[in-house]
Amino acid sequence: MDMMSQFSLEGKVALVTGGAYGIGFAIAEALAGAGAKIAFNCRDEKHMTQAISDYQAKGIDAKGYIADVTVEEEVLALVKKIEQDLGTIDILVNNAGIIRRIPMTEMSVEEFRKVIDIDLTGPFICAKAVIPGMIKKGHGKIINICSMMSELGRETVSAYASAKGGLKMLTRNICSEFGEANIQCNGIGPGYIATPQTAPLRERQPDGSRHPFDAFIVAKTPAGRWGTPEDLMGPALFLASDASNFVNGQILYVDGGILAYIGKQP
Ligand code: NAP
Ligand code: GCO
Numbered sequence: 001m002d003m004m005s006q007f008s009l010e011g012k013v014a015l016v017t018g019g020a021y022g023i024g025f026a027i028a029e030a031l032a033g034a035g036a037k038i039a040f041n042c043r044d045e046k047h048m049t050q051a052i053s054d055y056q057a058k059g060i061d062a063k064g065y066i067a068d069v070t071v072e073e074e075v076l077a078l079v080k081k082i083e084q085d086l087g088t089i090d091i092l093v094n095n096a097g098i099i100r101r102i103p104m105t106e107m108s109v110e111e112f113r114k115v116i117d118i119d120l121t122g123p124f125i126c127a128k129a130v131i132p133g134m135i136k137k138g139h140g141k142i143i144n145i146c147s148m149m150s151e152l153g154r155e156t157v158s159a160y161a162s163a164k165g166g167l168k169m170l171t172r173n174i175c176s177e178f179g180e181a182n183i184q185c186n187g188i189g190p191g192y193i194a195t196p197q198t199a200p201l202r203e204r205q206p207d208g209s210r211h212p213f214d215a216f217i218v219a220k221t222p223a224g225r226w227g228t229p230e231d232l233m234g235p236a237l238f239l240a241s242d243a244s245n246f247v248n249g250q251i252l253y254v255d256g257g258i259l260a261y262i263g264k265q266p
Contacts, residue, residue: 010035018096020051022195026229069122094123119163140183175249191255223256
């Protein structure tokens with residue numbers, strides 16, 4: 001058997017939400033490298049324009065769209081436009097997300113709701129928009145970008161952990177509801193990845209020393225380093241391809257081993 005053909009995405013259409021940079025960009029690059037046609041969305045025009053150029057620099061003719069994943073009307077229009085431009089969506093990567101690091105008792109209800117809205121309601125809206133087309137086609141792949149905070153909490157990330165824990169269960173529910181339609185819905189749980197989202201946790205201190213959190217995470221990670229968006233490319237391709245057609249409702253943690261490790265003795 002030609003095992004590599006299982007990883008081919010030739011002829012497939014992939015939507016990566018929030019694919020302008022960071023993890024989404026790397027995942028889109030991986031899917032394009034396997035032959036998929038790439039669509040991505042974000043909210044900021046400048047982000048989109050720069051991303052299109054960055055994709056082109058890698059030989060990828062990605063189609064960029066302005067759409068906020070929390071606005072159903074914008075998502076429905078996005079899906080319709082992609083169908084016109086590229087065809088029915090075969091692969092959805094629910095990647096768009098934000099974090100707000102605020103002690104819970106200092107976090108406003110509005111701030112809490114905003115994180116839940118983008119990180120949990122957004123994936124619901126996007127999955128709901130693409131599933132009918134996947135049912136018609138007889139197959140589909142949905143990959144929800146969860147987090148270690150789908151399993152663990154920590155100070156200041158109550159909204160984010162609540163959203164990512166919910167996203168883990170939304171993943172399992174989509175699996176349960178649409179598995180018989182040959183739709184596989186799985187999650188990727190990245191560990192600590194060096195992107196703009198985590199830049200505040202890695203920035204040098206005024207005296208030039210490492211951020212305490214940076215040193216903490218490296219010590220807690222058996223791999224002894226932060227992850228990079230490129231570390232997620234292979235796992236994403238696996239979950240987007242025929243190689244994972246009997247994998248459903250799972251969260252694949254790509255974390256350098258941090259979730260398995262109690263941490264070095266001080
Ligand atoms: P990032 O660098 O902050 O990028 C986030 C992307 O999402 C940007 O393209 C942003 O573009 C877009 N976005 C944000 N809100 C949006 C909305 N409402 N509608 C459409 N697009 C939106 O984040 P990242 O580090 O790459 O993380 C990507 C995903 O991985 C997130 O879900 C995050 O929670 C998750 N994750 C990250 C890490 C990590 O360590 N970095 C670890 C685990 C999980 P615009 O601002 O232009 O909309
Ligand atoms: C934080 C980080 C984490 C990572 C990621 C870990 O403040 O703890 O931002 O939440 O983004 O989600 O998997």
